[in-house]
Amino acid sequence: MSANSNRRWERLLVWLRDEHGMKTGEEDLRVACRYRPGAGNGLYALDRCTPSTTLFTVPASALLNIRTLERRYPPRRPPLSATQLVSLHLFLHRPEGESECKDPAFGPYISVLPRQFDAHPLTWRIRRTEGELLSRLPPSVSRVVDVVTQRFQIDWDTVFDYMQDNPHILSTSSRSDLDAAVHTTKDQALTEDFLWAWLNVNTRCVYQRLKPKGSDADNLTMCPVFDFANHSPNPPHLLPLPSNAEIWGTGSKRGEPYGLRTPDGTGFPKDQELFIQYGVHANKTLFAEYGFVNAMAEGDVRAGRIDGEVDVQDVVERMLQDRGVAGQWIKSALEQEGYWGYWTLHSAPKPGHPSFRLISALRLYHSIPRTNTAIPRNPDEILASWRDTLMGKKDSISPENEAAWRATLADMCREVAARASRNLENLKAVKSNNTEGWRGFTYDCLRTLWREELEVAEAVLESIRDGEEFW
Ligand SMILES: C[S@@+](CC[C@H](N)C(=O)[O-])C[C@H]1O[C@@H](n2cnc3c(N)ncnc32)[C@H](O)[C@@H]1O
Structure with a gap:
């Protein structure tokens, strides 16, 4: 002191x-x-x-x-x-x-x-x-x-x-x-x-x-x-x-x-x-x-020794926006059921997994064919089937729906991992000229934040490839 x-x-x-x-x-x-x-x-x-x-x-x-x-x-x-x-x-x-x-x-x-x-x-x-x-x-x-x-x-x-x-x-x-x-x-x-x-x-x-x-x-x-x-x-x-x-x-x-x-x-x-x-x-x-x-030692998050967490709100919001009116309908259904936001990926407990909230949002997202950008004609039927999975009455909406949301989850993980890799690469460039005083500490924090995103996304991707069941 x-x-x-x-x-x-x-x-x-x-x-x-x-x-x-x-x-x-x-x-x-x-x-x-x-x-x-x-x-x-x-x-x-x-x-x-x-x-x-x-x-x-x-x-x-x-x-x-x-x-x-x-x-x-x-x-x-x-x-x-x-x-x-x-x-x-x-x-x-x-x-x-x-x-x-x-x-x-x-x-x-x-x-x-x-x-x-x-x-x-x-x-x-x-x-x-x-x-x-x-x-x-x-x-x-x-x-x-x-x-x-x-x-x-x-x-x-x-x-x-x-x-x-x-x-x-x-x-x-x-x-x-x-x-x-x-x-x-x-x-x-x-x-x-x-x-x-x-x-x-x-x-x-x-x-x-x-x-x-x-x-x-x-x-x-x-x-x-x-x-x-x-x-x-x-x-x-x-x-x-x-x-x-x-x-x-x-x-x-x-x-x-x-x-x-x-x-x-x-x-x-x-x-x-x-x-x-x-x-x-x-x-x-x-x-x-x-x-x-x-602080997180390199590899600890990917290996599930530390529970890394990635919040993918921005990715899901963009996906919904791309679906026009159908996306707005999905959004309001998620809001009404209390399932809007807090969509996360986790590296621990192993295997790497999405949160139940994220699984639920993706299930609803795929309840309407992806090519459909209009409000569904059978909204009550769609919602009833989706709510059954929320309340545990059913494990899934359908095998097709399960395969579709898992594929989307894999795309999301690849996107998050690619974005993290790009940012980590860019951060390497600032290392030498901008690390004086508290900034050096802050840049280390930024690296940790992006490395956590990368390792969590990779852990969940690996789980999808291994065919892990998520709950
Ligand atoms: C309650 S104060 C603790 C005392 C503080 N370190 C000080 O100098 O007065 C909380 C602040 O301490 C720092 N801090 C606490 N735990 C830390 C940690 N594990 N690593 C780095 N900074 C930490 C952060 O700046 C935080 O906002």
């Missing part, structure tokens, strides 16, 4: 101890924050950690969430979401340049947060830069970046309107550069300040049961120390401390402390990096939400 980061980490610990009563002695705080190129800061074991051991506990008052922030801001109907509220607070207290955050409430915590997100695809979208990197993303990854961009825009619009309705909250800002202009002009500089705040929330918040309903979107928190934990797809993972609100299935009006422990039966040696799992996400989601991907 740089001298600055070291100093900030020390200040954070003093703040947690003195202002919030956190125990930070060596028996109570068993991790330290250290820097690793590519992944940034991470959590490391200060000493040998035994199984089922609490590594640290952060008091509820030091967390950034609806419980610690809602009383600081005027109410709104409907209330700001947790993401909007925490982002607003970070926005109002963004540190200027390399200086420390001046927020009297959470300053030492906000000071340790990343200062920029140049390597995040949402930043490229909002700044309208890095067009080349964006153009090299697989279509399915671009689509998730679209979704993340829409979420950001909605939150920024909402928070901006809220600041216009409540201009006095600007006077609570610890920044010297926020003036009355905020409530009249939504310029690029302000948008980027909010982007910084929002990306900190989006990449660092964790689930915490605060509301009675477990699935409430406001059940999230930013937790100092905890949020230095990097992700690994492979166990063993650290686990959050048990929560009373979770055990009793209730919310928590005051919030609860939060922390991490080692899993039962697994210890860690001194100095080992300790990971958590940010959900079971496909690489496209990890890249679009967090700006990195799970």
Whole structure:
């Protein structure tokens, strides 16, 4: 870590101890924050950690969430979401340049947060830069970046309107550069300040049961120390401390402390990096939400040692478009039955296979002769037969239909594999002149994303050639 980061980490610990009563002695705080190129800061074991051991506990008052922030801001109907509220607070207290955050409430915590997100695809979208990197993303990854961009825009619009309705909250800002202009002009500089705040929330918040309903979107928190934990797809993972609100299935009006422990039966040696799992996400989601991907050794996806996933939405949509009115009819039938989208290919568990949703979409696609571009004359009959396969009443629509969709699936795999090979070849050309700093890391991520597409498509193609049955 740089001298600055070291100093900030020390200040954070003093703040947690003195202002919030956190125990930070060596028996109570068993991790330290250290820097690793590519992944940034991470959590490391200060000493040998035994199984089922609490590594640290952060008091509820030091967390950034609806419980610690809602009383600081005027109410709104409907209330700001947790993401909007925490982002607003970070926005109002963004540190200027390399200086420390001046927020009297959470300053030492906000000071340790990343200062920029140049390597995040949402930043490229909002700044309208890095067009080349964006153009090299697989279509399915671009689509998730679209979704993340829409979420950001909605939150920024909402928070901006809220600041216009409540201009006095600007006077609570610890920044010297926020003036009355905020409530009249939504310029690029302000948008980027909010982007910084929002990306900190989006990449660092964790689930915490605060509301009675477990699935409430406001059940999230930013937790100092905890949020230095990097992700690994492979166990063993650290686990959050048990929560009373979770055990009793209730919310928590005051919030609860939060922390991490080692899993039962697994210890860690001194100095080992300790990971958590940010959900079971496909690489496209990890890249679009967090700006990195799970590393995959060459051949591991093809061999089914890793579950590679390819989303073929763009390919299916184009095939439907090419079928004119018949394609539109198929689309609306898929939508009505809840089978629109999430069409994926997988390399594991072996053999490589299409998802049931994709098989179902292809079955319907071939229920009307391919040369037919008009609405079918017998739609009810076609739909009844197709629904029987959805509900498991029948294994297939007909042997002809099975052969037809398998042939189309093979064509799709060949198309995906050829596109991936082309992109990997093009990426070889940029390697030498464009790999400085974070870009080198990002290009490696792009290579992994395309290699995953190639290896998954090849694995499924092999299964089709081997005559594997798919379910
Ligand atoms: C919750 S933060 C973890 C701490 C972060 N590394 C830091 O420097 O503050 C999440 C971010 O860490 C990075 N990250 C987490 N796990 C990673 C991994 N396995 N490989 C590369 N980057 C990772 C990504 O930038 C992600 O958006």
